[in-house]
Amino acid sequence: MAPLRLCAMAPKLQSTFPALYIFGILTLLCPSALCDCKIFPSIAHGSYEDVSSFFSYTTVVQYQCDEGYVLVGEPKITCRDSYWSSSAPKCKALCLKPEIENGGLSVNEDQYVEPETVTVQCDDGYGVVGSQNITCSENGIWFPEVPKCKWEYQMGCEQVLAGNKLLQCLPNPEDVKRALEVYRLSLEIGHLINSQT
CATH class of the missing domain: 1.10.1220 (Arc Repressor Mutant)
Structure with missing residues (x-):
């Protein structure tokens, strides 16, 4: 059940919800759906929860991401007077560090956040087979496919x-x-x- 909040309501709604006296002031109780912002911004690859206080004029929404994604932006946003404090955060995909035999990456991390692009660098004597630049995509997979580092055979060396x-x-x-x-x-x-x- 959505928490109730103190707020001003249209006259035709006043008869629907009970009145409450606080410090001698008459107020009306109403569900959060009728106070402040009626629609919470949804996010892809994540979910939200209304964490507003019981007696509050402000709606507070907290976001979290699905497994394999990381939250980018404010985890909580608030709404007062029908305006959100900021736009909803985003859930960005995480790509695991690819294993590259006889080579490495231009940026060395355990995980990479979409849409980060890295460059594959092969050890001396090896050449890149495939695209040298790969990008962490929205589904958590490197695109294009992670290349390989292959030993290079120099042409014209038969007589050396x-x-x-x-x-x-x-x-x-x-x-x-x-x-x-x-x-x-x-x-x-x-x-x-x-x-x-």
Whole structure:
């Protein structure tokens, strides 16, 4: 049941609601629907509750968001003389931090609020496959799809046999690791040969 409030009413409604004397002043009791603002602003992905005091000339509405959404704006708004103190808050979607192997994001947070946009940044030697910029959408999903960081194979590297460019031309990190181990082993063998001569 809506709380009752003290308010001035039209003469034809006065006969419907009981009178009350407070400090010697005659007042009329009426439900909140007939006092102040008749319609509470609704919000998407959330709900509201009338939390007004029993004897009050002001309507107070409190908002809360559904799970997976965060409230942006004032959680409570008031209405007096048929005017709301502010517009209703909004419930914005939350996007979880995407897991990007061999890469990261331009902004490092646990959760992101719609419509935040972040840039995917890959580690050295990796390239972005897909859109580099992704946005937290209204349904809590990244759009477009979260890209991947893929090891880049440089064209024209087939004849490279030694040197730093070799590491840049190998098709994947495992090959780089093996090449470094072979290179280290070759240095050790060369050192042994030189020490015996």
